[in-house]
Amino acid sequence: MATIELRQVEKKFGALHAVKPLDLTIKNGEFVVLLGPSGCGKTTTLRMISGLEAVSGGHIYLDGRDVTWLHPSERDIAFVFQFFALYPHMTVQDNIRFPLQAQGVAAAEAEKRVAEMVKMLRIEHLLKLRPGSLSGGDRQRVALARALVRRPAAFLMDEPLGALDADLRESMRAEIKRLHIANEATSVYVTHDQIEAMALGDRIVVMSAAEVQQVGTPAEVYHKPANLFVARFIGSPGMNLIKGRYADGVVHLPGEIRYQVPDSWRGTLAESLKDGEVILGFRPEAGLLSDNGTLTGRVYATDMQGAFTMLHLALGDETTLVDVRAERWVDYPLDALVRFDIDPESVRFFDPRTEKALRRGKAQ
Amino acid sequence: MARFEESGPRSPVVESIRVDLVHPRAQAGLAIRSVIGIVIVLIMLFPVIWVAMTVFKTRPDTVAVPPKFIPYVEDGLLSDFCMEPQLNKDGSVKLDKDGQPVLKEKSICFDVVLEGAVGLFFERRTLTAAQQKKYADDPNLGWADRILLKRGTLITGPSEFVQRFRNSLIIAGTSTVLSVAFGLLAAYAFSRWDISGKPDLLFFILSTRMLPPVVVTIPLFLMYRQLGVYDTHIGMILLYTVFNLSFSVWLLKGFIDEIPREYEEAALVDGYSRLQAFRKVVLPQAVTGIAATTVFCLIFAWNEYAFSLMLTSDVARTAPPSIATTQGAGGLEYAIIAMASMLFLIPVVVVTFALRQHLLRGVTFGAIRQ
Numbered sequence: 001m002a003t004i005e006l007r008q009v010e011k012k013f014g015a016l017h018a019v020k021p022l023d024l025t026i027k028n029g030e031f032v033v034l035l036g037p038s039g040c041g042k043t044t045t046l047r048m049i050s051g052l053e054a055v056s057g058g059h060i061y062l063d064g065r066d067v068t069w070l071h072p073s074e075r076d077i078a079f080v081f082q083f084f085a086l087y088p089h090m091t092v093q094d095n096i097r098f099p100l101q102a103q104g105v106a107a108a109e110a111e112k113r114v115a116e117m118v119k120m121l122r123i124e125h126l127l128k129l130r131p132g133s134l135s136g137g138d139r140q141r142v143a144l145a146r147a148l149v150r151r152p153a154a155f156l157m158d159e160p161l162g163a164l165d166a167d168l169r170e171s172m173r174a175e176i177k178r179l180h181i182a183n184e185a186t187s188v189y190v191t192h193d194q195i196e197a198m199a200l201g202d203r204i205v206v207m208s209a210a211e212v213q214q215v216g217t218p219a220e221v222y223h224k225p226a227n228l229f230v231a232r233f234i235g236s237p238g239m240n241l242i243k244g245r246y247a248d249g250v251v252h253l254p255g256e257i258r259y260q261v262p263d264s265w266r267g268t269l270a271e272s273l274k275d276g277e278v279i280l281g282f283r284p285e286a287g288l289l290s291d292n293g294t295l296t297g298r299v300y301a302t303d304m305q306g307a308f309t310m311l312h313l314a315l316g317d318e319t320t321l322v323d324v325r326a327e328r329w330v331d332y333p334l335d336a337l338v339r340f341d342i343d344p345e346s347v348r349f350f351d352p353r354t355e356k357a358l359r360r361g362k363a364q
Numbered sequence: 365m366a367r368f369e370e371s372g373p374r375s376p377v378v379e380s381i382r383v384d385l386v387h388p389r390a391q392a393g394l395a396i397r398s399v400i401g402i403v404i405v406l407i408m409l410f411p412v413i414w415v416a417m418t419v420f421k422t423r424p425d426t427v428a429v430p431p432k433f434i435p436y437v438e439d440g441l442l443s444d445f446c447m448e449p450q451l452n453k454d455g456s457v458k459l460d461k462d463g464q465p466v467l468k469e470k471s472i473c474f475d476v477v478l479e480g481a482v483g484l485f486f487e488r489r490t491l492t493a494a495q496q497k498k499y500a501d502d503p504n505l506g507w508a509d510r511i512l513l514k515r516g517t518l519i520t521g522p523s524e525f526v527q528r529f530r531n532s533l534i535i536a537g538t539s540t541v542l543s544v545a546f547g548l549l550a551a552y553a554f555s556r557w558d559i560s561g562k563p564d565l566l567f568f569i570l571s572t573r574m575l576p577p578v579v580v581t582i583p584l585f586l587m588y589r590q591l592g593v594y595d596t597h598i599g600m601i602l603l604y605t606v607f608n609l610s611f612s613v614w615l616l617k618g619f620i621d622e623i624p625r626e627y628e629e630a631a632l633v634d635g636y637s638r639l640q641a642f643r644k645v646v647l648p649q650a651v652t653g654i655a656a657t658t659v660f661c662l663i664f665a666w667n668e669y670a671f672s673l674m675l676t677s678d679v680a681r682t683a684p685p686s687i688a689t690t691q692g693a694g695g696l697e698y699a700i701i702a703m704a705s706m707l708f709l710i711p712v713v714v715v716t717f718a719l720r721q722h723l724l725r726g727v728t729f730g731a732i733r734q
Contacts, residue, residue, distance in 0.1 A: 052629050072632040079633040085626035089648040098644075102635030150634070 002063040002076075002153035002186050003028050004049060009058035011044050017210045018044045021058060024205060024215070026154075029184045031177075033201035035191055037233070041210040042190045043158055049188060050079050050156050062153055073102070078147035082159040084139045086131035092118075092142050093127040099150045117145040120182070121175075136164045140172055148183060155185040161196065173199055194234050198222065206230050223283075223346070228355040231281050231348070239281045240322040242315065243352065246276045253280065255316020257295055262344040268360050269349060279350040284310065286346035287324035293339035297322065299332045313338055412709075417474075418702035419481050423515075425474040426698035432474035446473035479515050480699020482508050484525055484690075484707070488517040524678075525686055525704060532683040533711065534597060536665035539604035543661050544654060546605070547612025548620075552642065554613070555620040556628075566614070573610045581674040588675055595676045603675070604665040611664070612657045619653025620646065655722030659715060666712055683708055 004026040011019040019041040026032045034042035047053035049060060051072035060068045067075050078099070086095050096117060100110040118124045121141045131139055140160060147155060160176070161169045177200055180187055191197055197204050198218040206213040206221060206229075214226035225231035231239040244251040244259070246269050251259040259280065261269060269278065289311075297313030300321055311324045311332065324340055332338060349358040373386040384390055417433060418426055425432050436446040449465040450458045458466045469475075486508065491499065496516050499505065509519050550569075554562060584603070585594070593599030623646060631641035673685040687704040690697065716723070 050633055052632065071637075072629075073635040073637060075633070077633060079630065081626045081630060083624070083626060085624065085630040087627060087630075087645055087648075098631070099634035102640075146630075146634070156633075 003061075004154055004186060004188065005061040005064075006045075006049070007059045007061070009045070009048060009060060010056050011041070011048060011053065012056040017041075019048070020210045022212055024212070026186060026188060029186055031180050031187045031189065031200060031202045033189045033191060033197040033204045034207060035194060035197040035201075035204050035233075036207035036213075037192055040207040042192075042205075042207050045207070046156050046158055046188055046190045049154070050077055051075050052079070076150075076153040078150060078152040078155050080140075080143050080147050080155075080157040080160045082162045084131070084143040084160075084163070086139055086142055086146070088131055090130070091127065092123065092129055092131065092134070095131065095142060096145045096149050099146060103150065113149055114145075117149045120148075120179070121145050137168045137172060140164065141175075144176070144179065148179065148185070151183075153186065155180075155183075155187040157187065157189045159191055160189075161193075162191070169196075176200065194236070198234075206233065208233070224357070225281075225348070226357055228279065228350050231350070231357070235283060237284065237310075237323050239283055239348070240287070240324075241350070242280045242320055242322065244278055244280050246270075246273055246278045251278060251280055253295075253315060254320045255296070257315060259342070260294060262347065264344075264360060265347070265349065265358075268358055272351060272358050277352050279352050281348040281350060282342045282346055284323040284325040286343040287322065288341045288343055289324065289326055289330070289338065290341055291339060293341040295340050295342070297324075297338055297340070299334055299336045299338060301334070302330075302332060304328070311338065313340075415702045415705055418698055419706055420476045420478070421474050421699055422477050422479065423697070423699065426702075427696075428471075428474070430471065432472055434470070434473045435476045436469060436473040437476045440476075442473070446470050477514075478511050480697070481703045482511050483515075483517075483697065484700045484703040485523055486512065486519040487521045487523050488512060489520050491516050491518050524681075525683070525690070528681050528683050528686040529707065531597065531600075531680055532666065532708075535600045535604060535680065535682055536662060536711075538597075539601045539608065539665045540658060540661045542601065542605040543608035543612045544616075544658050547609055547616050547657065548650070548654065550609075550613045551616035551620050552646065554617050556625070566617075569610045569613050571610075572606070577607075577668075577670045581670060584671070585674055595678060595680050597680050600672065600676060600680050600682070603671055604668065607668075607671075608661040608664055612661055615657045615660065616650070616653050619650055619656075623649050652722045655719040659712075659719055659723060662715055663712055666708075 004024075006022055006024040008021045008023060009019065010017065010021040022045065024032075034045060036042045044053055048055050051067070051070060055068060058068070059066055062075060062077070086092075087098065090098065093114060096114045097110050100113060105113070115124075118127060121144060123138060123141050123145065126134060126138055126142065131142065134142065140163075143160065147157075157176075161172050164172060173196060176189075179185075180200075189197075189200060198221075201218055203215060204218055204221045205215050208229050214221055214230045216224070216226075221230060222234050225234060225239065228241065231241060242253055244253045246252075246261070249261050249266050251261055253259055295315075297315050300312040300314045300318065302312070303310040306328070308328050309326045309330045311326050311330070313322050313324055314320065315322060324338075350356065351358060373391075374388060377386050414433075417435065420435060421432070434442055434446055436443060446469055447467040448470050450468040452458050460466050491513075493516075495518075496513065499509075499513055499518060505513065512519055553559065554566060559565065588594040588599055591599075593602070627645045627649065628638075628641045631645045632638070636644065667684060668682070669684040669688075672682045676682065676685075683704070687701060687708060690701050690704060
């Protein structure tokens with residue numbers, strides 16, 4: 001197991017940055033998720049760690065050893081591909097044994113380790129089959145077994161669940177988490193699915209437009225997004241973001257709504273906002289319905305989601321919509337007037353010019 | 365507007381099929397098309413069958429009018445059919461001494477003889493009737509000698525055809541292996557690496573195929589004579605290899621493009637070098653493409669006529685020009701030419717048949733990806 005360090009690692013295609021200079025330290029045994037929309041550079045970053053993509057600048061260290069220009073086969077890392085990349089001309093057994101043969105592991109020892117792996121992943125009955133005849137979930141288990149059997153220093157996964165059905169994805173997610181805990185393998189996992197990222201990651205690296213937007217635990221990324229992108233991207237739906245104007249402890253929102261800023265935020269807002277323009281953010285579950293709430297909205301649509309009801313409210317005109325989570329029995333007719341408050345602990349503010357989140361105390 | 369007046373198939377549908385395909389009218393259409401298909405196949409096969417029959421005909425029978433197309437072997441399958449009673453001038457059946465009708469062969473039947481099949485392999489000399497009689501009593505004659513002796517010829521040695529057939533095997537076989545091997549390496553490089561000027565290079569490679577052979581044979585002849593490779597195996601192997609290379613590069617590139625890079629990348633991170641990954645992962649998956657390319661290259665090199673005619677004379681001459689010149693030796697020996705043609709078909713048929721599974725997969729390869 002190993003520590004992975006990226007120092008100013010970047011990737012350019014021509015003049016275009018696929019990954020802007022990036023610093024990241026992945027601790028021994030940590031599970032780090034690279035999360036972002038497609039084309040954000042997360043897969044490129046992973047491929048640079050594996051050596052399948054050459055860096056344009058910077059250095060990569062594995063346990064302090066500079067591996068930046070080492071051949072992929074010399075890095076002692078394992079890679080799980082989105083489409084599994086199981087060798088179709090070999091049986092499951094040969095597939096899993098393949099990396100061991102490269103290392104020159106003795107046949108008896110290899111046999112033992114393959115047996116160990118297939119037992120752990122419960123695929124003993126598939127050994128003699130070819131990948132073509134396996135289900136998606138089993139293919140992924142075989143791919144995981146092939147990656148783990150070598151006991152690599154680090155374990156890289158590129159959207160390994162992307163090709164699976166929704167319900168299978170959930171159970172495989174749990175399996176990957178257990179495997180990670182059992183093997184204490186340093187893991188880097190790429191996904192565009194924020195639910196997967198939240199569920200699996202010890203830390204999440206949110207990327208967009210070739211840049212790291214935020215690095216933090218799932219809770220940090222969810223509750224304290226560093227900027228508008230993270231606020232929008234994390235959560236489903238994302239954070240409600242409403243443009244407003246701050247003056248004298250009040251944010252004026254569309255529809256003549258006045259939002260009383262909690263005391264703890266007033267100093268920060270007054271100091272960091274030059275012209276009073278501000279974006280107010282809150283999660284759907286931070287919107288609290290109450291008959292004497294200070295904010296009002298009209299019901300634009302309601303979604304029954306099983307455990308709860310999602311209310312889509314229009315503030316003022318229909319151009320500003322917010323999502324508020326309500327108890328599941330709540331059922332308003334369309335256009336009904338709804339009053340609500342925002343949990344003062346969960347409200348967030350963003351500077352519309354820098355798009356960055358304002359931090360309490362920082363500006364004081 | 366209803367396309368079908370009837371109300372559905374005659375028996376329950378127990379397979380996955382589109383509605384319009386199980387309709388009685390569609391099925392009738394299918395039957396008609398099948399019949400047409402079979403007729404076309406028979407028409408296409410007819411020349412081959414005719415040549416195969418010619419192999420076993422005597423020299424007069426090969427050119428007989430009306431043509432003879434029923435093989436007659438004594439006490440064979442069709443022997444009863446081929447015999448008819450001989451008639452006297454007045455139309456009555458001619459009888460022999462025992463009162464049995466005298467039989468004669470129908471004019472559409474031919475006697476099956478092996479003289480053409482055997483004659484191909486030997487140089488022969490014509491004998492006088494007296495010599496023929498003398499040799500007939502010679503106990504040292506083998507079975508081949510006896511067959512040809514019946515025709516009044518004596519074997520004087522092996523014919524050139526044996527050597528030329530061997531030349532064809534060596535030249536076509538070696539050049540096919542070489543062009544597929546080099547083509548595979550080039551195709552892999554073109555498929556996987558960002559080679560500068562790739563489209564131009566690929567077009568250049570293809571363009572070598574655009575000149576008709578006739579145009580380049582004269583310059584090639586002059587070059588070959590200067591280089592001392594005229595009428596040598598090396599020269600012909602080199603020529604066919606280069607000529608096939610354009611084809612094999614293009615064809616194999618298509619197949620290798622279809623193999624996802626992830627397989628190699630998986631092998632690389634699993635601890636293998638590029639070359640090992642190529643050998644253990646890419647090669648087994650390219651088998652289909654290799655098989656298809658092999659067959660096509662072999663067919664070209666095997667059938668090639670013009671280059672061989674101009675660039676070889678004796679030592680390295682291949683079978684196609686020699687088959688054509690067989691007819692020159694003392695009148696038209698159609699049976700011998702037919703035998704040479706049939707023999708000539710065999711290697712390509714065998715190889716194609718051996719690789720047929722890969723060929724079928726090769727045709728549909730890449731059409732569906734999971």
